[in-house]
Amino acid sequence: MRVFKRFVFFWGICILLLPVVNVSAGKTKKAYITSTIKNCEIGDKFYVKLKGTKAVSYEIKDETVATVNEKGKVKTKRAGKTKLVITGENGKKYTCKINVYDTKRAEDQITVETESSKVTANIKDTEVPRESYKVKPGMLVNFTHIIKKSGNPEGLVYLSKSNITDKLTWRDTDTCKLQKEVIKPLSEMIDAAYKEGKFKYSIISGGGYRAFETQYRYWQRRMGMNPAYGDDPYHNGVICVPAVSSEHRTGYAIDFDATDAGFAWLEKNSYKYGFIKRYYGTKTIFTGVMDEPYHFTYVGKSVAATCYLEGICLEEYYEKYVNVEYN
Ligand SMILES: [Zn+2]
Structure with missing residues (x-):
């Protein structure tokens, strides 16, 4: 019986709060990055974008693995791992992990696996x-x-x-x-x-x-x-x-x-x-x-x-x- 009461109390509170949460979610647009991880091959080109805020700068942690231009276009250069960090107009940083694989070499490797x-x-x-x-x-x-x-x-x-x-x-x-x-x-x-x-x-x-x-x-x-x-x-x-x-x-x-x-x-x-x-x-x-x-x-x-x-x-x-x- 006590458990049941707690159950009713918990869900009661949730239902009461629901409209409040919804209203606040509707007011602020939450910013997010379109990809948090990218698995790609050498020579790939792609964009990772921010939604809900404007991107003000793009940075690649290891530029020997990939590069990024001022518009956010990423180009991969060699097998390895790096990160793309986008700074938003809201001052926050958003990160996308980039894993670049050399698929051509993987075929030659026979018994070995890069990962x-x-x-x-x-x-x-x-x-x-x-x-x-x-x-x-x-x-x-x-x-x-x-x-x-x-x-x-x-x-x-x-x-x-x-x-x-x-x-x-x-x-x-x-x-x-x-x-x-x-x-x-x-x-x-x-x-x-x-x-x-x-x-x-x-x-x-x-x-x-x-x-x-x-x-x-x-x-x-x-x-x-x-x-x-x-x-x-x-x-x-x-x-x-x-x-x-x-x-x-x-x-x-x-x-x-x-x-x-x-x-x-x-x-x-x-x-x-x-x-x-x-x-x-x-x-x-x-x-x-x-x-x-x-x-x-x-x-x-x-x-x-x-x-x-x-x-x-x-x-x-x-x-x-x-x-x-x-x-
Ligand atoms: Zn040795």
Whole structure:
């Protein structure tokens, strides 16, 4: 009964107020923007208008993505995101988000999707379950194939003078870890390089296995410097990726310090030992990463040979050979 009374009271008030609201709505014309979001392609031209007030100025936040003239005509220039801000005669600002897509490139991208990077970057550490995970050589870890857990992978071992060649050194003396199965081929590769050209290698600090927290901090630092970092990696290329997208979290990736000749030797010969140079400048459209002459990944001999001899990156390998062994 009490509930019913409240119900009657509430609706009674509403009905009483209705004419008042209507009258006031009829008196003031509410100003609004005709679009608050525009999804478009490169080269598109369009107007976004204000209704109920006159537009006095138009502004585009990132003019490398799109431009606007004094009449409010927007022209898109490259893939990316920006905002159009229209100031009305009433002094208020009205915003339209503009997302420009390169649809032609999207067709070429095969396994990658431009929008996913944003999703990946937005995953917070608290949203990733703190569980261990399984890894294997040649597994695909990138902006779209992410590690959905934040624990440690199985199979990691510490590098030590007793398990690896003395031609290799590592900066993180007591804490450098890699997958156990990488140790032997890595040793053989470094010994061969030394034998052929007296090349010596060092693993840079943080250049072996990286914990979720470490990579998360790297990424946060980048985002702190530039919040748009990684918004469009297939177009701009990055050198730092979100924690869920980092190959260093598998224990199969290594960042070396070496001479140019040393890097060149690795690029040419590492496949014989099951490694690949993972990020070529010519493959950014697939990987989202810039050229990294120092980053090598153990993928196993068969995958490495195919990638190297066919001149394809791991993403292209997956596309072409459809995950028969590595699904
Ligand atoms: Zn690396």
